[in-house]
Amino acid sequence: MRNRYRFLIPLALVSLMATSCASDTEGDGGAAGDYPRAETLYTGGTQWGPPSTWNPLDTGNYATGTVGLVYETLFLFEPQSGEYIPWLAESGEWVDDSTYELKLRQGVQWSDGEDFTADDVVFTVELGQIEGSTYGNLWEWLESAEAVDDHTVRFTFSQANYAQWANWLYFNAIVPEHIWSERSDEEILTGANEEPVGTGPYAYEAHDQDRQVWKKRDEWWATEALGHEVAPTYIVDVVNTSNEAALGQVLQGNIDMNNNFLPGVAQLVQGGYGVETYYPEEPYMLAANTAWLVPNTTKEPMDDPEFRKALSASIDMDEIVTNVYGGLVTEANPTGLLPAWEEYIDTEVVEEYATPRDPDVAKDILEEAGYEDTNNDGFVETPDGDPIDLTLIVPSGWTDWMESARVISESAEAVGIKVTAEFPEFNDLVDQRNSGEFDLVINNERQISNTPWTYYDYIFRLPVQEQQTTVNFGRYENEDAWELVGELDGVPVEDVEAVREVAGELQQIHLEEMPVIPLWYNGLWSQTSNTVWTNWPSSETDNNYLPSTWRGYFQLGSILMLTELEPAPEEE
DSSP: OHHHHHHHHHHHHHHHHHHHHHSOOOOTTGGGOOOOGGGEEEEESSOOSOOOOOOTTSTTTSOTTIIIIIBOBSEEEETTTTEEEESSEEEEEEEETTEEEEEEOSSOBOTTSOBOOHHHHHHHHHGGGSTTOTTGGGGGTEEEEEEEETTEEEEEESSOOHHHHHHHHHHSBOOOHHHHTTSOHHHHHHOOOSSOOOSSSEEEEEEETTEEEEEEOTTOHHHHHHOOOOSOSEEEEEOOSOHHHHHHHHHHTSOSEEOSOOTTHHHHHHTTSSEEOSSSSTTOSOEEEEEEEEEOTTSTTTTOHHHHHHHHHHOOHHHIIIIISTTSSEEOOTTOOOGGGGGGOOHHHHHHHOOOOOHHHHHHHHHHTTOBOTTSSSSOBOTTSOBOOEEEEOOTTOHHHHHHHHHHHHHHHHTTOOEEEEOOOHHHHHHHHHHTOOSEEEEOOOBOOSOTHHHHHHHHOSSOOSSOOSSOTTOOOOHHHHHHHHHHHTSOTTOHHHHHHHHHHHHHHHHHHOSSEEEEEEEOOOEEETTTEEOOOOTTSSOOSOOOOSTTTGGGTHHHHHHHOEEOOOOO
């Protein structure tokens, strides 16, 4: 099995090198126009279909850069330093247990010349009162938002959910009242917003079936207020067609930063191809999120925590890390908490309750729980004698996950658990996952954030709905755990000891029950070229912001990456 992966990467690399060398490198502008190469940043890795909406409230679909380049947030959160950076807001504080007061920057204007004021913030927050709004959860505990003056907003809460509010302040974009107040509820939630007006450093320039183009604004407030100036005049985000095509574009220098998973990165970095990554050696990438194996806990035998622990123990993670990913990922901590949350991991809880990855341990757990191979077919049956025949689904075309699913299947079958890997189309998988019509699925929905509250909100969220669209896909129900998640939400994010204490209790429940099985830390895939732009984020430079254009990452400091880029020296 090991050799299968070792030959895939070099052969693909040789083929793509030949393709890239034979390709025409001119005319990158396409139908959307040609742009001066020395002033243009080409990106790829987020957009997997033609740009069709510039609506920041359509959080899973807006064109790459809509939030961050055009629409901005009140704060940024920079996970490398753990720092909250005042952005559209100048400051904010809890004045008592139920009141938060926000001071806004003066001198900020929308791209149409209108002033940015407290009325825009109040209006944006009140959009959460529209049924179906992505901002809706806020109004479960927010009582009112009031513009005290042009640059002061006062929020009154029924309870202080400190973690959730800190997350809201840096994650959600503010929109202009003078434009959006004229729209119907349907337009607000699902309209394409084809002429986006924001406060950010870029404005809409053009788009086509295969790209989105943004142009630098000369009047960005942060240049005068904070001394920040974005380097590229144009940003052209290229629509993905395949990982292979993306690799060819990187090798040609036609893509400056690619955020796809690309096989063979070690060979690219070490082989003198002009490709760089955040780390110069394994794991090459920062950790972006945790990949889990999610069992459907409403189905037998996945409803049994002992079975779930046995399944976890069976998985050959060394095979996945070394031979599927070639060292681009690392095995997750048993809690699944990201390295950025390392200070919240209770090592004593992990030592006592974690199940080691060991096929012999898996077999022992199965035997002690009553799972036996009663018909000598090589696979165990349930304690009631029913056959076990499970299906693990991952999206077709996600080659790294497909190979990982095959390893998980083979590992499980080696201890007597029959698991078959299947690869439906992405939309079909989403339908199965959201409706609970699956056995096992790999998922990585929750990215790095300011607090492990977001992680545990994903795992334990109640109540379970008929359609689970964003959280708790395994439909696990534990009222005690959900109560602890609420308790964690009520702890100020700066109170590290208190966060660690509640998080430790949640870690114990997780490790004892194993509602999701942590696998590996999914990489913040990022491959950069120094052909046109230099000073990319790196562990070896002062520019260590997150190198990504993924949705949700500009708010995590990636916008500052653009202020640190430098043009490559001209060749003599």
